[in-house]
Amino acid sequence: MKLVSWNVNGLRACVTKGYLDYFNVMDADIFCVQETKLQEGQINLDLEGYHQYWNYAEKKGYSGTAVFTKIKPISVSYGVGDRNEEEEGRIITLEFNDFYLVNVYTPNSQRDLARLTFRLEWEERIREYLIQLDKLKPIILCGDLNVAHTEIDLKNPKSNKGNSGFTDEEREKMTILLNSGFIDSFRHLYPEMTDKFTWWSYMRNVREKNIGWRIDYFIVSEKLKERIKDSQIHSHVMGSDHCPVVLELH
Known part of the structure; x- marks a missing residue:
């Protein structure tokens, strides 16, 4: 089984930059996207053989997630647990026969850490949600989790210590x-x-010099450990300031 996750930073823009070429080449069983930045009716993707599930943010041109899957899920929910009114469109959960897939776009703490408290509360809620799901079936969590967990997960850890995405608090939540x-x-x-x-900043030459962060993940239940065949980072794929990540399971 092949799964792909990609923060497309605006799906309409990404489609003009080769999204569908990559999508077709990958031929994934499940393809998750984050930061779609659109509302219902603003794009028409003809993805033959795929079921499409969208969670739109109420705010226009902001956030949003989607899942395209060849395998029809048993059930689909939006938000965390009963909070299906989740207004930023950040979570979609699909239940399959032998696992739950949770596609997430984690809130950014913002440059001045104005949203750090909100972010940490989010982390608590998500973790509890995943733990409860994991009691029922194994979990595959994917998406832009907006944190570089360890120092080798970004190019310049010393100069970024305490910055959004690399605060002690965010890293501890991941631990x-x-x-x-x-x-x-x-x-x-x-x-x-x-x-x-x-992920690489849009600043000049940053991506060419590979001055980046690893903030997009496939995280799986311990129960799935033996099924992990490969976990890849497709940094050669352009079209967004993020690149796709790929999980292959036996």
Whole structure:
């Protein structure tokens, strides 16, 4: 089984930059996107063979998630638990026969950390939600989680210490999540690999010089550990300030 996750930073723009070419080449069983930045009716994607599920933000041109899947899910929910009114369109959960897929676009703490408190509360809620789901079936969590967990997950850890996405608080929340029965699939396979990033600033030459952050993940339940075949970062794929990440399961 092949799963892909990509923060497209505006799906309409990404489609003009080769999104569908990559989508067709990958031929994924499940393809998740974040930061779609659109409302219902603003795009018509003809994805033959795929069921489409969208969670739109109420605010126009902001946030939003979608899942395109060949496998019809048993059920689909939006938001966390009963909070299906979730107004920023950040979460879609699909239930399949032997796992739950949770596609997430985690809130950014913002440059001045104005949203850090909101972000940390979000992390608590999400972790509890995942733990409860995991009691029922194994979890595959994917998306832009907006945190570089360890120092090898970004190019310049010293100068970024305390910045949004690399605060002690955000990194600790990731540690707690992983200690709750979940695995960072990429680090599980490649624990010491450096210079593998999924997001780069739009500042000049930053991507060419690979001055990036690894903030996009496939995190899976411990129960799925033996099924992990590969976890890849497709940094060669353009079209967004993020690149796609790929999980292959036996």
